[in-house]
Amino acid sequence: MSNGRLTDWARSLGLSTPIVCAPMGGVAGGRLAAAVSRAGGLGMIGMGSAGSVTALERELGALGDGIGAGGAPFGIGLVAWGIARDPELFERALAAGPALVSVSFGEWGDAHADASWVERVHASGAIAVTQSATVDEAMRAAAAGVDAIVARGREGGGHGDHQHPRDALLAEIIAAVDAPVLAAGAISTSSDVARVLDAGAAGAWVGTAFAACDEALTPPPARDALLRGSAADTLVTRVYDVALERPWPERFPERLLRTPFIDQWHGREDELAGDAEARSAFAAAAAAGDYSIVPVDAGEGVGHLTRVRSASEVIASLR
Numbered sequence: 233m234s235n236g237r238l239t240d241w242a243r244s245l246g247l248s249t250p251i252v253c254a255p256m257g258g259v260a261g262g263r264l265a266a267a268v269s270r271a272g273g274l275g276m277i278g279m280g281s282a283g284s285v286t287a288l289e290r291e292l293g294a295l296g297d298g299i300g301a302g303g304a305p306f307g308i309g310l311v312a313w314g315i316a317r318d319p320e321l322f323e324r325a326l327a328a329g330p331a332l333v334s335v336s337f338g339e340w341g342d343a344h345a346d347a348s349w350v351e352r353v354h355a356s357g358a359i360a361v362t363q364s365a366t367v368d369e370a371m372r373a374a375a376a377g378v379d380a381i382v383a384r385g386r387e388g389g390g391h392g393d394h395q396h397p398r399d400a401l402l403a404e405i406i407a408a409v410d411a412p413v414l415a416a417g418a419i420s421t422s423s424d425v426a427r428v429l430d431a432g433a434a435g436a437w438v439g440t441a442f443a444a445c446d447e448a449l450t451p452p453p454a455r456d457a458l459l460r461g462s463a464a465d466t467l468v469t470r471v472y473d474v475a476l477e478r479p480w481p482e483r484f485p486e487r488l489l490r491t492p493f494i495d496q497w498h499g500r501e502d503e504l505a506g507d508a509e510a511r512s513a514f515a516a517a518a519a520a521g522d523y524s525i526v527p528v529d530a531g532e533g534v535g536h537l538t539r540v541r542s543a544s545e546v547i548a549s550l551r
């Protein structure tokens with residue numbers, strides 16, 4: 233058990249527990265972020281593939297009193313190709329006064345061509361964080377001046393480069409970089425948190441465990457799917473992205489809870505891309521919120537979710 237212990241990194245951010253609620257598009261809005269930050273962790277607003285200035289403004293408005301600007305800190309998580317597409321979203325995020333800004337799912341070229349965001353985040357007074365799936369990526373991020381790196385294991389929910397198991401990746405990244413390293417991927421219990429802290433992590437970056445919280449944006453039927461799901465029901469696939477023509481780079485498929493639609497098309501993504509009828513039927517199901525067809529993103533720890541809890545209950549169960 234971690235017994236509520238604190239790391240230097242968490243203390244430097246003013247947290248009372250080294251737990252970050254991962255940015256999750258469509259799940260981690262202002263209400264969840266505020267609830268996590270009020271409970272002593274770091275809450276984050278996630279802007280995923282559907283991120284926009286309008287969506288960010290709405291979620292910033294939902295933070296409520298006492299968060300940011302002298303109150304409890306919060307963070308904002310963005311995807312690299314999303315801010316390349318919509319630079320105003322990045323500007324608005326910096327102007328909101330987050331303590332931490334994460335930009336993930338970009339490329340770290342040899343010349344760090346896309347790393348200018350790191351300096352911009354620093355100039356705003358926030359710390360810059362990114363998720364890495366390999367040691368090489370983590371070293372490039374550290375060389376670009378990123379303040380903390382999230383070692384994201386293949387067990388994790390949502391999009392990512394699902395190559396290495398969390399604990400092995402964490403140990404290798406800690407050995408390779410001087411920056412604080414957080415751990416991500418199926419962190420679901422206080423023993424998971426204790427294990428990654430014992431291994432030297434500066435904190436735990438936790439997604440799925442918060443996804444069924446009552447403060448999350450998760451629609452009720454998606455919540456039910458999370459409560460029913462287990463690790464064996466998760467799959468890493470591009471079917472959802474192809475079906476909705478979402479512009480996620482191919483090297484970042486997502487871990488999600490399978491549905492019959494996903495099973496039907498997994499491995500046949502090219503065929504699905506050419507099947508306008510199947511895609512439009514899926515788009516209609518997505519618009520109607522039919523989660524018997526539409527999958528829900530989840531990591532391999534999803535089986536630990538058995539009831540809807542508040543964010544503070546989840547924090548209490550992790551610390």
Ligand SMILES: Cc1cc2nc3c(=O)[nH]c(=O)nc-3n(C[C@H](O)[C@H](O)[C@H](O)COP(=O)(O)O)c2cc1C
Nearest residue numbers: 254256257280336388389390417418439440529531
């Ligand atoms: C529903 C969901 C949505 C996600 N959306 C984002 C996102 O918008 N931006 C991001 O950087 N990471 C996103 N992630 C990945 C998380 O940052 C993190 O890597 C992951 O949740 C960790 O694994 P876990 O879910 O098993 O705890 C998402 C994860 C989930 C489950």
